[in-house]
Amino acid sequence: MVIHEYAGIVTELEDHDCPHCGRAMEPWLAPPETGWGVILICNNNNCPFYLGSEENIEHKRDDSHLGCRYALDPGNGYKPVNVLAVCPH
Numbered sequence: 001m002v003i004h005e006y007a008g009i010v011t012e013l014e015d016h017d018c019p020h021c022g023r024a025m026e027p028w029l030a031p032p033e034t035g036w037g038v039i040l041i042c043n044n045n046n047c048p049f050y051l052g053s054e055e056n057i058e059h060k061r062d063d064s065h066l067g068c069r070y071a072l073d074p075g076n077g078y079k080p081v082n083v084l085a086v087c088p089h
């Protein structure tokens with residue numbers, strides 16, 4: 001089990017490993033506009049999902065270097081969601 005605490009609110013999440021790189025996923029408080037709350041995210045910058053996502057994003061500007069991190073939404077039965085992030089390369 002993973003515990004996430006923010007502003008006095010404790011969220012308990014299941015343990016999940018990223019299916020793409022095998023790394024333990026970490027709790028992350030998503031921005032309010034997403035409506036997700038605390039989700040589990042793969043923070044591995046070498047994750048194949050993350051590295052391979054850069055060219056798969058539609059309508060992105062060529063110089064934006066945006067990628068998608070693999071994440072799970074506990075509020076929706078741990079369904080996979082894509083989180084847009086800036087690629088480090």
Ligand SMILES: [Zn+2]
Nearest residue numbers: 018021042047
């Ligand atoms: Zn991963």
